[in-house]
Amino acid sequence: QVQLVESGGGLVQAGGSLRLSCAASGRTSSSSSYHMGWFRQAPGKEREFVATINWSSGITVYADSVKGRFTISRDNAKNTVYLQMNSLKPEDTAVYYCAAGNSYSSRRLPSGYDSWGRGTQVTVSS
Numbered sequence: 001q002v003q004l005v006e007s008g009g010g011l012v013q014a015g016g017s018l019r020l021s022c023a024a025s026g027r028t029s030s031s032s033s034y035h036m037g038w039f040r041q042a043p044g045k046e047r048e049f050v051a052t053i054n055w056s057s058g059i060t061v062y063a064d065s066v067k068g069r070f071t072i073s074r075d076n077a078k079n080t081v082y083l084q085m086n087s088l089k090p091e092d093t094a095v096y097y098c099a100a101g102n103s104y105s106s107r108r109l110p111s112g113y114d115s116w117g118r119g120t121q122v123t124v125s126s
Contacts, residue, residue: 002115009120022098040094095119
């Protein structure tokens with residue numbers, strides 16, 4: 001099992017930026033399909049996919065709602081994944097969760113991930 005700890009959330013004005021970090025520890029995978037992702041959940045809404053990155057290749061996938069504004073990256077040496085969020089909008093307000101998994105075909109779905117962090121709150125004021 002992988003342990004994931006998010007950090008970097010906070011309150012920011014619309015148009016501002018934040019960078020989230022997710023540090024992984026424990027039994028991380030060396031599989032070519034291993035990937036880490038970010039999801040978010042706003043009050044009263046389902047958890048939604050934000051972005052994912054393949055740990056070995058670095059290939060990234062984004063939700064349409066964040067494409068061009070958010071960037072996911074990883075530091076293999078530090079076992080850490082980042083989410084740089086620019087041009088933030090009030091509708092980006094949510095709890096952001098880091099996740100890790102091995103299901104390539106389900107990498108956009110919560111079911112494609114085995115390990116989850118506890119989440120970090122991001123609030124964007126208008």
